[in-house]
Amino acid sequence: MIGIAWVILTLYTLPLLGILFSLVVSEGFTRESSAVYVVGSITEEFLRTLRDTFGSLMVPLLTAFAVKSIGADERVPRRTMAIFLALAALFVVSVVSVGLVKFYQEGITRHDPKVYEAFQSVTRSYSKEFLTYIALTIGISLKRE
Amino acid sequence: MGIGLRGPRPHDAPGRRRAVFAAALVACLAALSAHAGGANLRATVLDLQSGRPAQPLHVKLEFDAGVQEFQRVGEGEYALDLPVVGKRLALIADAPDQLVPRRVDLRVPIRAVKSPLMLKIYLADRQAVTYQNVSRRAAHHCKGTEYDACLAYFEYAAGQVEGSPSIDQLFVSVEYNYGIALRNACEFLRYDTCRRAIEKFDGLTGTYQNHPKPFQAAELTLATLTAAKKAAERIEVTSRYTGVLFLYDAQQYDAAAAVAEEMIDAAQAAEIDLRGTGITLDRLRQDAASAWSLYGDRLQAENVSAAVEAYKRSKAHLLSVQTKTDRTARELAIVTRKIAPFANP
Numbered sequence: 147m148i149g150i151a152w153v154i155l156t157l158y159t160l161p162l163l164g165i166l167f168s169l170v171v172s173e174g175f176t177r178e179s180s181a182v183y184v185v186g187s188i189t190e191e192f193l194r195t196l197r198d199t200f201g202s203l204m205v206p207l208l209t210a211f212a213v214k215s216i217g218a219d220e221r222v223p224r225r226t227m228a229i230f231l232a233l234a235a236l237f238v239v240s241v242v243s244v245g246l247v248k249f250y251q252e253g254i255t256r257h258d259p260k261v262y263e264a265f266q267s268v269t270r271s272y273s274k275e276f277l278t279y280i281a282l283t284i285g286i287s288l289k290r291e
Numbered sequence: 292m293g294i295g296l297r298g299p300r301p302h303d304a305p306g307r308r309r310a311v312f313a314a315a316l317v318a319c320l321a322a323l324s325a326h327a328g329g330a331n332l333r334a335t336v337l338d339l340q341s342g343r344p345a346q347p348l349h350v351k352l353e354f355d356a357g358v359q360e361f362q363r364v365g366e367g368e369y370a371l372d373l374p375v376v377g378k379r380l381a382l383i384a385d386a387p388d389q390l391v392p393r394r395v396d397l398r399v400p401i402r403a404v405k406s407p408l409m410l411k412i413y414l415a416d417r418q419a420v421t422y423q424n425v426s427r428r429a430a431h432h433c434k435g436t437e438y439d440a441c442l443a444y445f446e447y448a449a450g451q452v453e454g455s456p457s458i459d460q461l462f463v464s465v466e467y468n469y470g471i472a473l474r475n476a477c478e479f480l481r482y483d484t485c486r487r488a489i490e491k492f493d494g495l496t497g498t499y500q501n502h503p504k505p506f507q508a509a510e511l512t513l514a515t516l517t518a519a520k521k522a523a524e525r526i527e528v529t530s531r532y533t534g535v536l537f538l539y540d541a542q543q544y545d546a547a548a549a550v551a552e553e554m555i556d557a558a559q560a561a562e563i564d565l566r567g568t569g570i571t572l573d574r575l576r577q578d579a580a581s582a583w584s585l586y587g588d589r590l591q592a593e594n595v596s597a598a599v600e601a602y603k604r605s606k607a608h609l610l611s612v613q614t615k616t617d618r619t620a621r622e623l624a625i626v627t628r629k630i631a632p633f634a635n636p
Contacts, residue, residue, distance in 0.1 A: 178508070253459055257423075
């Protein structure tokens with residue numbers, strides 16, 4: 147089951163990773179790269195139709211690996227910890243991406259203003275959603291003393 | 292039946308004559324309307340995207356002595372009586388918000404203009420400047436001979452990218468194409484844009500030294516930029532020289548001599564490079580000498596001292612010719628003879 151969770155998480159973060167990939171390939175969006183257009187299209191589609199479906203996949207998966215009724219001083223299961231750390235890292239990546247997208251606004255807009263809008267929306271929503279998933283993984287299930 | 296219809300029938304002749312006369316009358320009226328009110332400068336202002344007549348707010352002509360407004364004579368068509376002063380003039384089209392205003396600097400020795408000067412000016416739309424739009428619009432506007440359309444677009448695009456702090460592929464691509472559009476407008480439309488094209492290529496060459504990557508992405512090498520600049524310099528020289536011939540042809544000898552002298556001074560100060568143009572300093576000196584000599588001939592009847600001064604300038608130019616030919620010797624002898632009666636009054 148944990149394998150499926152990782153695959154789903156990877157698929158879910160693909161647009162975010164794609165943005166970073168296109169940033170590298172286009173040398174900081176200073177040269178025209180088809181990767182920017184491709185990732186832009188994927189991101190637009192993700193925002194329009196796939197995001198909600200991914201949400202409905204992620205919630206039960208994360209709930210399944212969430213911390214189950216443990217005290218504050220008790221040891222968190224290793225798998226839960228791994229998922230938590232991965233989500234925390236992705237949250238950091240998404241927040242950094244928000245900044246990068248803003249910083250490279252001109253270069254992205256020169257490819258297509260719609261791509262910039264999509265990149266901006268998706269990085270912002272990733273930040274919010276990762277925080278929600280982190281809360282889902284640790285907060286909700288933590289046993290109150 | 293067929294044979295009967297082949298030849299002209301006698302009773303048709305008056306009808307045909309009437310038709311020919313009417314056609315001739317229409318042509319005459321059209322020609323007259325083209326010159327209506329002495330309007331020897333006509334401008335058609337078009338929307339770049341649609342190609343239809345644009346509705347500019349004002350179309351003005353700026354020249355040395357001031358500004359003159361064009362008269363609207365049709366849909367997107369404007370006419371003006373070309374002023375007879377000054378060397379340079381600029382057409383200004385103020386556009387409504389959705390279109391970009393234009394200023395077109397013209398390189399016309401306007402005293403020499405005899406027939407109406409026709410201009411076709413495009414006003415660019417404010418479309419976002421992106422890689423794909425630039426590529427599409429360049430393919431659309433810059434392939435044929437609509438040099439002003441190409442210039443209008445890249446003038447707008449350059450205005451959009453020039454303010455940006457980053458130097459990227461689009462910046463380089465737009466700036467280079469703008470330089471080419473300026474150069475073409477100078478060569479084919481008699482716009483006064485050669486110097487700006489040279490400066491543009493100069494600027495790009497400087498940028499290349501510090502930021503070569505965007506140029507590599509745009510597939511532009513230093514050799515390409517240097518060649519573009521050299522070509523623009525050549526065009527500048529030949530177009531200025533064309534001005535000398537144009538003025539000479541129009542018997543504006545003093546103006547022709549003045550332009551030739553300007554070129555001599557510029558070449559001696561290394562501001563222009565005559566190499567590869569087929570124009571030499573000697574040729575310019577000889578042209579200036581011929582022009583001053585003929586100008587002196589014209590002045591002789593009304594102002595003898597000015598005529599002598601013109602002959603002296605002519606002689607000075609002939610004496611400074613480095614490689615003297617038979618023509619030089621012949622002209623020198625003629626000018627010396629012209630001065631002789633006034634040398635010892």
